[in-house]
Amino acid sequence: MTLPLDGVTVVSIEQAVAAPLATRNLADLGARVIKVERIDGGDFAREYDHVVHGTGAHFVWLNRGKESIAVDLKSIEGRAVVRRLVDTADVFVQNLAPGAAERLGLGADELRSNHPELVVVNLSGYGTAGPMSDRKAYDLLIQAESGLISITGTAESPVKTGIPTADIASGMYCAQAVLAALLRRWRTGQGASIDLSMLEATVEWMGHAMYTQMHTGMQPARMGLGHSSIAPYDAFPTSDGQMLIGVQNDKGWRALVTDVFDLPALADDARFATNVQRVRHRHECDAVVAEQTSQWTTAELDARLAAAGVPAAQIKDLDQVVDHPQLRARNRWRTIATENAPVEALLPPVTFADTEAAMGDVPALGQHTHALLIESGLEAAAADDIVSRSVAFQAKRLQPAQTK
Missing domain, CATH: 3.40.50.10540 (Crotonobetainyl-coa:carnitine coa-transferase; domain 1)
Structure with a gap:
């Protein structure tokens, strides 16, 4: 063709x-x-x-x-x-x-x-x-x-x-x-x-940052790897590095704490049950997640997150990207x-x-x-x-x- x-x-x-x-x-x-x-x-x-x-x-x-x-x-x-x-x-x-x-x-x-x-x-x-x-x-x-x-x-x-x-x-x-x-x-x-x-x-x-400013009058904060409107959404420590986790909705939060962390009570914790509440209590939420992720190596945590269907990614350097297994x-x-x-x-x-x-x-x-x-x-x-x-x-x- x-x-x-x-x-x-x-x-x-x-x-x-x-x-x-x-x-x-x-x-x-x-x-x-x-x-x-x-x-x-x-x-x-x-x-x-x-x-x-x-x-x-x-x-x-x-x-x-x-x-x-x-x-x-x-x-x-x-x-x-x-x-x-x-x-x-x-x-x-x-x-x-x-x-x-x-x-x-x-x-x-x-x-x-x-x-x-x-x-x-x-x-x-x-x-x-x-x-x-x-x-x-x-x-x-x-x-x-x-x-x-x-x-x-x-x-x-x-x-x-x-x-x-x-x-x-x-x-x-x-x-x-x-x-x-x-x-x-x-x-x-x-x-x-x-x-x-x-x-x-x-x-x-x-996009969304501009509309946020237009309709709230507030300049969106610089968040590093985080997200101003979503939590948990950041890099979290592992025993040998870091793992980026991006929970986009409440179903994802439930999967994270229940299937990955084996802490089902956190799914209904009033501070974390909805994304709005998790953003409001971001520091507490991130601290809970970091305490759990640090128990595993990056590879172990990656496998657990993938099995639970929780969006996550390893933070790769460019030499790893050049030889990325998905691209190969x-x-x-x-x-x-x-x-x-x-x-x-x-x-x-x-x-x-x-x-x-x-x-x-x-x-x-x-x-x-x-x-x-x-x-x-x-x-x-x-x-x-x-x-x-x-x-x-x-x-x-x-x-x-x-x-x-």
Whole structure:
């Protein structure tokens, strides 16, 4: 069976996380993704670090299955090449600095004036209107502006999330918007101009915390691993570590104290019989649970909780996640190529019964430039000249500085 987006072409001027995540999701679903990069180093995520056989971890995560063309967008020649590629594409995505696409002649209105069926996504920090529309934005800044940092961490210290949550939120909404626009286009022939704000994507994810504030007037407390509205919901000690237990309802509490702790009287204790009461008496409730969980090792307690159907999880480090038995049992890892060595990559979480995600290779900077220049309509000699100039520029850029 074919992949859902076979035959769809996406051109993307992208960097960092949000837009590359969106287009990688489209590539996994079968779309052809042409990634436009700067000639002076390309997507700067390539150089965040060199931990994956000399390539940046962010870049390897976000850019499999794409073709890379390196052109100088400051030149008339480079802009013309990109414009010709976009004119034959289905989707154009960009997350340049505010106003940059329009200055390059690659704004949605201009592109769709003679290509009305094109789907264009402008992904920015704050959207195309409003008092902050001209500001640059990064994940950390959006986490702050959206209130995410204010509810993350402990009572003593707010923290950002350990992954780029704002980038991921906006990247996922971007991919969703493209799919919706393509579905409408296949029905009506109509393209789309889409404005996507990282701030708005992340505020949407604030969900219950935002509604709590709106309807109580109270800022939700930072709870660490706990939950402001549920108890017991936290990490509890074992004899050799910790176990996270999340009792979502009163039936779960009864199962915990009766089937795991063998203390059925606690099921009807007035302080703990309902979630509202358990939250009200959180410290007492957590102390009772901790006294019991500390009697077993983590493995023993995990087995008891699973047998009783009580939601729980071991708090794993990343080396344990890489070799997680559930992922291995479901055969979720594949091997893909990078410019220096093969690496393992995780299949996307959405599994089609009749086909598998594309899982293409991670491109080197400008790896497909020559072929794409020819495809854009250039003669072979002109393409050769552009590539040779780009290679020369790269070589000069990478030369060590001369000391006097």
